[in-house]
Amino acid sequence: MFKYIARRILFLLPVLVGVSFIVFSLLYITPGDPARMVLGDQATEEAVQEFRNKEGLNDPFLVQYGRYVYKAIQGDIGRSYMTRRPVSDEILSAFPSTIKLAALSMVIAILLGIPFGIISAIRQYSLFDSVTMIFAMVGLSMPVFWLGILLILFFSVQLRWLPSSGFDSLAAMILPSITLAAQSVAIVTRMTRSSMLEVVRQDYIRTARAKGQKESVVIWRHALGNALIPVVTVVGLQFGHLLGGAVLTESIFSIPGVGRLMVEAIKMRDYPLVQGGVLYIAIAFSLVNLLVDLVYAWVDPRIKAQYK
């Protein structure tokens, strides 16, 4: 198992090289001069050239990329053009808000989605099931910014119960988390329901009933353990996705997270920051994937056997 984890983490390196190369190329061919963006329209041509020379922007592509990789290996991924702070500091200060938002949303998605999915499946075609499925469909199709604005209008403007921006108190976290969780709740609910419906039709469920087992134990012990396996994947994918920063939600609620930082960096052609952000997202996504696979192996002995 440890060998497996070590191998997976080692495997991250080529992924990071590939990802950074692609981003580097994309930035290289996109129009827009970072020097102009940083220095402003008023800056003289000399100042612009000086900036470009200093940042190595006039060097050939491969030289630039080679230098980046060389420094990155030593742990230096550059400074932001805008703030002049190290890119790693910028990301580390945006990261806590993003991870808190992502984690809160996932907790909401799991706490609501799994029980609702189970009950819907057990009472398939009941009123509860129909209502849940309608809500899930609404949750999936409702645009995030629309839900966010509705929540702000109602809970912040109308009722004045909760703040409409920021992310420093628990009260401030409520609305953004709900906004971001809506889709995940819907996805997890639907996945749990369909997986559960699939599992309760399996022969081993009939075997459990044929033993004289109580229906509640059949569901909790025999069905759930199997039905949650695919749900783990969905939750993991969602979480990985959210870790990359929820651009819309962060913008609506003015949360200083990774999503907003990245959008800002792209707008300003802040190359080092964009690069660093993408590397961070790749690492976060890969680690979450690894975590999902480990959870998978833990719940499914058939998969665990393959990792030995």
Add this chain to the structure above:
Amino acid sequence: MEDKKLLLDIQDLSIHYVVESGTVHAVEHLNLSLAPGENLGFVGETGAGKTTTALGIMGLVPNPPGKVVNGKILFEGEDLLKKTEEQMRSIRGGKIAMIFQDPMTSLNPVITVDKQIAEMVLLHNNVTEQQALERAEEMLELVGIKRERARDFPHQFSGGMKQRVVIAIALACNPTLLIADEPTTALDVTIQAQVLELMHELRRKINTSLIMITHDLGIVAEMCDKVAIMYAGKVVEYAPTEALFNHPGHPYTEGLFNSIPDLDSDEEELKVIQGLMPDPTNLPSGCTFHPRCPYAVEACSKDVPPMVEIEPGHFVACPVRGKPYLHLGK
């Protein structure tokens, strides 16, 4: 049929599945009985309603879409259809155990096999978990699996081994009646023989009655005292095994015998009964076999043929072919 005290007596049982395309008459006015200690072969083509009958006895017909619409299932003199769910739970597994068709899918993939056996023991005996696990290991040994493998998961066993585990579960509480639903159909031929032999041996040891569902008359000849032939939801012939093999009465049974491949002859082709199983949502009138029956006369499509005793203990639902044997005294 007989006055002897019966272990199981199914009277006029009908089980339907209501599906989009109509009502499936899976079991239709079925009668069947079994004396204590007896070994009954329950034979019929796929779709005849064998599994549904077994699930009916277990009280496990999936509802919806299935429903027992008529009849009685007397077990030790009491109607199982009148029992509460709680009473049925103590009968299921405890007094009547069932082995399902496909061992590959019958075991829970995320639970170790010893726990799956122990679960059965715990449900029907007043023992601690430790004792139940101990009993599970004993059962594994009994079916020829080493104790060391008790903590393995189902995927670590072969098909034949899985079916042994399933048998261990079914027999863990010494059931009075064991229903085996095509226990070897999904297995390799060589494994089939081993598993059947094991069942045969254990059945004698534990002294349980058996309903062996199969479409293999060879298995019946080896293992069963009596045979019931099922066609389109009904038992059409019921007889002691020897009588059935010596002089089958129903044209459908005759057809089944003709479709057994003869290893000695060079004939490549099986003489399969002509035609297909009838549409279960729209069964033929009268004798449901009449569209396929080479002996059918006009009356066959009108009247439902009753079961007639053509020799002691041998019942046939065909007035045309199932005449009482004139040579009985021979």
